[in-house]
Amino acid sequence: MGEGQTPLVGSRQLAHLHFKLEQTNPSGSYKDRFIAAELSRVLLQGQRVCVATSSGNTGSSLAAYCARYDVRCAILVNADAPAGKLLQMQAHGAKVIRIAQFAASAAVTERVFAQLQEFTARGTASLVVSAFRYCPGGMQGVKAIAREIVQQFPGVRHVFVPVGGGGLFAAVSDEMQAIQPQTLVHAVQPEGCPTLWNAWRNGLDRIAPVESTTRISGLSVPFDIDAGLALRMLRQGGGQAFAVSDGEVFDAQRHLLRREGIYAEPAGAAALAGYRQACRNGAVREGEAAVCLVTGHGFKDPASIASAAEETPSYHSDGGDLLAVLEEVTR
Ligand SMILES: Cc1ncc(COP(=O)(O)O)c(C=O)c1O
Structure with missing residues (x-):
């Protein structure tokens, strides 16, 4: 893209x-560089389902590329992931699973990864994580x-x-x-x-x-x-x-x-x-x-x-006093 x-x-x-x-x-x-390479690899293997973990940007990127290449994806994110990233994933049609304390607590994160590996070991979905440990090809x-x-x-x-x-x-x-x-x-x-x-x-x-x-x-x-x-x-x-x-x-x-x-x-x-x-x-x-x-x-x-x-004020005008407002804001 x-x-x-x-x-x-x-x-x-x-x-x-x-x-x-x-x-x-x-x-x-920058995650698009990873996802473009990783998804090419996944598609070449004939796989059409991805499961990913993400703080937000890997998920946004994966969701966009999956929409384009007709791949189903589920994305695990921290419950507090920023709104812009969550909206991007959902708008592209990805299934988002929000997990409390994911990527904040080491214990929760390790538990999630263990279950993900068990799930993807069944061979029905590719695990996408932007890391050499999991996806060296995409990296x-x-x-x-x-x-x-x-x-x-x-x-x-x-x-x-x-x-x-x-x-x-x-x-x-x-x-x-x-x-x-x-x-x-x-x-x-x-x-x-x-x-x-x-x-x-x-x-x-x-x-x-x-x-x-x-x-x-x-x-x-x-x-x-x-x-x-x-x-x-x-x-x-x-x-x-x-x-x-x-x-x-x-x-x-x-x-x-x-x-x-x-x-x-x-x-x-x-x-x-x-x-x-x-x-x-x-x-x-x-x-x-x-x-x-x-x-x-x-x-x-x-x-x-x-x-x-918030540090920059905005001004209101009913249109009639515009000259005075313009003078003030351009001073
Ligand atoms: C905007 C941004 N910068 C930097 C990083 C850090 O990358 P890494 O986790 O590979 O160290 C991330 C990871 O999500 C990110 O989203």
Whole structure:
């Protein structure tokens, strides 16, 4: 449907920074790269039913591609998934199953995955999860992000990637190491769900589960799906991990909205929050070129957009006093 080849645009405010606009993919997130590849594989196997887990964007993407290619799909999401993502799935005709505490509690999430594997082992449906652990074939489609960045901006020194389960990071880092190893790929995680960051920071080899407290949809994955793989990629590629507060992510989202004209969901702004921290602590030095991935669209998470919009007053007029109102608002 035209996924991939997304624009790379320079920041208007921050010198040497570029944004890779993955929210311009057909369903509004980078997940279309995964779903396009994964669904091609599923269809080639003659399968016409998919069962997926999703924080929202994989489900939105799968629902769109399933509608187009006449595949039935059921999508398991957290009961709190943002409205934009839920509506997208249902509007495309996907069956949505909302599960309390899914992707927030490690115990609930593990129980759900165990039942899903039992169900899909019967062979009547394909399991779709945007992670190398479950769908390594589809994740190959995500690697193109690294190739495009190198084509669009060969001189890039740093790439910042938001991390939930870790699959996106693993894909971009792996491909970057293969094609341009001097470019460092960094991982950005919310402080409230620091699976990868904890292990990286403490020199551990295993990912310990956490109870997630982050409100950033898409980045709340409290146990190891691809975080162990992402950790190995991070160490091998020489990038760093950054833990950012939800407040820093919402600030970064505000920056994109107000200063750059980029309409992103919070997870799509997390890389920028990490970049800002890296500039403060010297991981990115003056004059070094960087790219932040903007992974998801503002339409996905209307509540976060509404709180940014509330800071801008709107005005009322009966039409008669318009000149006075115009004078006031343009002052
Ligand atoms: C917008 C957005 N950005 C980043 C991610 C993180 O990807 P991963 O779970 O592969 O780390 C997700 C995952 O759902 C997402 O929806």
